[in-house]
Amino acid sequence: MSFFLISSIVKILAVFTAIMVGVALLTLAERRICAWMQDRLGPNRVGPQGLLQPAADGLKNLIKEETLPAQADKVLFLLAPAMSFIPALLTFAVIPFAAPLPTPWGDVDMVVANLPVGFLYILAFGSLGVYGIVLAGWSSNNKYSLLGGLRASAQMISYEIALGMSTVAVLLVVGNVTLTDVVAKQSASLFTWNVFPLSLACFIFIVAAFAETNRLPFDLPEAEGELIAGYHTEYSAMKFSMFYIAEYSNMVTASALMTTLFFGGWDIPFTTWDNAPPWSVLKTLLTLGSFTLKTLFFLFLFIWVRWTLPRFRYDQLMALGWKVMLPLALTYLTVIATAIWLLHDQLGWTYDTRFALALFGLNLLLAVPLFFVLDRGHIIAGSVAAEGAGGGGGRA
């Protein structure tokens, strides 16, 4: 029991530190990558290659003046940054990030809390993050902030459903809601990574994750052009910084989730050496490296997409969420459930590479017409009112 306590505390401290340092470096990475994509150099003055820039920014934010709008709801106003920040960190608790570590007192699972209901925990806490944003928008007593908060809640609710539906497909394949089992099930070979048998679910999940983390092209709650930075207009100094930390922690968690659910978690591809006991420190370190690399790739994807795509218009965002993503996720779930029923219950296949490849083939068949139609914009454009229809048509 005391060993469990001590190892848990050590894991909590290690994960918390890693995320905080990661988030700090991520703000720098965002600025430098954005600069490189625009043929600039970015902040490179503070420390070697600008590595101490986050420390300088943090110090600046700590000593800046805190403003409190006179009309603001003080309790909620002060609570909101924490409300958006804490769920982002809590979600990471159930993500397994390496192979178990052997110690003289027994193996330690490299996950802060190996919850049997890890999956549901993630869905629950993932949607709690929106409270921070909505409360911030509401308590600021500022019309732009309120609009930002409202947009955030509408967007979160819309995409949460598609997100949940896409992950149900993972549950169908894995047959368990524990994330360590999800990773174990994927580790047989490269093709049992869920991205192959469940490519479309992965696509839906990634799109929905962008919307959930309020990153471009879905950063409607911020929309600095129209809403003056939306929900955090009235925030300054460290409270403003907290929203930033929350955004980046959300990105880290979302990337870690993509890795865990669809890209084999800490599994090292092309080998099964790392997936089976006996565990060793080397295995733990290598699998941790594998997990980190995959997560970093998705973090890069977040940044890359942000500096490439423009923001959606609000009606397009809603149309995409409700008229494309949700029906798509539901249909896909039906198809995948039928396929699994056929292969598993009728043909009696066990879940292995052959099973995964069969599902992958099915995904390819579905993806070609889907991407063709999506690309032509038939679904999104079809949701737009016809010219001249609706009261104020044409009055821009």
Added chain:
Amino acid sequence: MAIGVKVMKRPGTEVSYLRATLKGMALTLSHLWRPKVTMQYPEEKSSKDWTLSPRWRGTHRMLTDEQGRAKCVACGLCPQICPANCIKLVPGEDEQGNRYPLIYEIDEFRCVFCGYCQEVCPEEAIHVGVHYENSEYSRDRFVYDLERLCAQTHPVSTLWDPSDPKGE
């Protein structure tokens, strides 16, 4: 839609969401490795793409003769022509009847850097300079006296020549 947003009707062949997205992503990715245009200012002050123009009109410089005296003969033309009235000149005369400036001060805060003083000067004494790093810790340091004007070493402006408008 309740609010009136004008929606362009485009033929399906012109519409592209995924291909255009992928194309854009490929473009931004390729820019990661392209040469950067940033000039790292305090270390680099000019690059092959950008140098300060020789016609730049910056803070003044007074040229001196072989004995190190200012070339100025205190004729009074530069304070006369100065549109900002920033030149203070008190003329003096020595035993041989040579005129020289007793006081010659330019208030660089008032100056509009038009370059008329250089154009009007018959002795080619006062010049505007090709120079821009002028920061000081106090405001009164921006009134340049004669000694300071003579001590400047930066290149002087070539100004604009109407017979050679492109500077060739």
